[in-house]
Amino acid sequence: MRFDTSPAPHVIAGYSVPRVMFQVLLALIPAAVVHVAFLGPGLLLQAAAACVTALVCEAGALRWRGRDAAPALRDGSVLVTAVLLAFSLTPLLPWWLTVLGTACAVLLGKHVFGGLGQNPFNPAMVGYAVLLVSFPVEMTRWPVPLDAGAAHGWEDLASLSLACFYGGGNPAAWDGYTGATALDAIRNGLDMRYTMSELLDRHDIAGAFGARGFQWVNLAALAGGIYLLARGIIRWHIPVAVLAGLLVPAFIARALDPGANLGPLVQAFSGATMLAAFFIATDPVSAATSDRGRLWYGAGIGLITWTIRTWGGYPDGFAFAVLLMNLAAPLIDRYTIPRIYGHPRE
């Protein structure tokens, strides 16, 4: 009798990239629900536009490169990119900017380098950075979140989101419902010589423990992140290092000068902190690859974010922090090769 002679090993666990990507999307659901509840349904519109664009760009790019598009569309990685980009965008962005940003993410962020696994930069952050530097006004107009004591309702945000998405209407007419994010308002307030305690007393800025509205989104993202950790989809090194890199300097600065610095709790629960720490910085393709390397990589992201939030020209800094550390990842990898079994200890 004759048999097949494929090489060992003859058994594998059967884990799959689509499963990983599906779990990431699943873990984003709580954050999405909270996001929609507090910021209106804009996220869903952004996510829909981003997903459609991402799938079209992915299929087009693969076809153009002469590859089979079907497995790549099924692997779910491009959907994760699209959804993470949608989370990063304001829910009030006009659809063509979302399409442009997603196309940049998938084409410039991913396929020019050779597709899945080859991109040196986090594709979602490439798309976000392109939009932020090109359309700063549109990118920083956020709805005022529906946290305790809001004067408007969810329906107002719904019609606002739809109008903005289709690009209709006069933004000035929506003035009461839109504004800067908390981090942005605090930065501007400090520039105008307000003290930190005055700013944190304002209900349109601060919530119970973090930024108004965004504190709940962050909490839900944290829950999703813990789920990913528990399922073994991500490992702890990057999120812990990102949070340490952001919160330790925040703690020290706050202790030294409470009037001018946000404390670690507000830092942790405002802006994109939890989303970035658990979902964006953990993109393995563009991160450092050894455990020790990932600690340096994450700490760098946290520290750069804190620096940008404290002194930079942008309210949040995660996109640039992630892109800068993507740039440093090959160098980190070079200096953090773990000691191989049987090789001398240093």
Place this chain on the structure above:
Amino acid sequence: MARNDFPAGLVLDAHKAQALREPVVEVPPPRYVALALDQGSGSEAEPVVPVGASVRLGTIVARPSDPFAAVLHAPVSGRVAAIEVRETAAAGGLGRCMVIENDGGDTRDEALQPCLDYAATPPDELIARLREAGIAGLGGAAFPTATKLATARERDARRLLLNGAECEPWICCDDALMRSSAGDVVLGAKILMHALAAESCVIAIEDDKPEAIAAVGTAARDLGASVTVTAIPAVYPQGAERQLVTTIFGDEVPARGLPADIGVTCQNVSTAAAVARWARTGEPCTSRVVTVTGSGVARPRNVLARIGTPLSALIEAAGGYRGEPLRLITGGNMTGRAAPSDELGLTKAMNCVLAATFADLDARLVAQELPCIRCGDCATVCPAALLPQQLHRAALAGDAAGLLRFGIWDCIDCGCCDFVCPSQIPLAWRFREARRDLRAQEAAAEKAAAARERFERRERRLQDAAAAEQCVLDAVRQQARANAGTPATPPTDRAE
């Protein structure tokens, strides 16, 4: 209980219980045996009997030409029918084999002598006799035991470690042997300790084999042997030599070194039992216990079979095929080699014959390779603490320097990285190919260096010859000048 001190590893489904339910049964000697001259160590022995010669059970039929093969004995009495290239379980799928027709008499070679007074035999003589007995590593490497012992003596390695870990799924021949022949394992340990002048002996057994641990422990007490039986966690690849040494002694075996470098000699428990059987009866290494299992056989069990027995006969002894076996794996499902046919002869290296059906292979059969996403899951399970994702990148790029930097030669080919890869990349296979390419490059470079050396030597020789000729010419000219007092005409222009 000792800790599992090597990095990472995997807890795998064992699939061992079924084959252990049945007692070990002896396979009837087959009509013919096909003895692979490379029994699995990667080196072929040279036949020392011609085709047509009649041999007895235990007659030496092939001798090694280097220290990496073991002496081969006739496992049956009869006539040498052929020495030919056949399909084998070796790397290329083909190898020279000696086919011996069995006359059914099992007439024993008279030269075979037991070694009852091993304690009075000088260690070097004992090692020489073990070499003649063809004892080789029965754990799967078929490396000649005598060579290992000699190296250990050279390096004064006085700690003996008997490997009864048997960590790979499906394989349970050592477990069965330890349960049924614990006395031989312990006697073998005593003989090996004498050969090594060893100070201590540890028998390491994974803690999922309580019967074996108890049996070997009892035998050790009964025989008054100074051996320690240690239960170790059942984690794959616990039984890999380096990893086991680290679990037991805490030290790491240096890269590109041997356990002997840190004073340890490692032998398999079934090798020790083979040593004991030889010492008691004079029987050389002509048979072994092998697990015949998988969803593709009717009655999975352990069998005692002559070396060279066709695998089909082993399957027969386990009740024949059942269902639709797709692969016939020699060894376990992590590192075993898939045999092209069941006509192959059993070798000393084969601890298991696994007839795997779709159910045993499923995810592997439908695996679809996707690009690496550098998730690093492979690195978290690598027992050599490598970064397989980086090795893979270097392998795809043909980056020899990268392969070396990330430790391609430290890979032990266990397949843990393959097992967990979400992109279902055949990593172990790719690393095997990369090592083969590196070896080929090295060989080509050596060949080129030798050719250049030859060319340069020739050039030097020609130059020296030309210089010598010029010297003679100059002398002749000078002589002529001196003689005639006028410029002489050179006799020829050859030197120009």
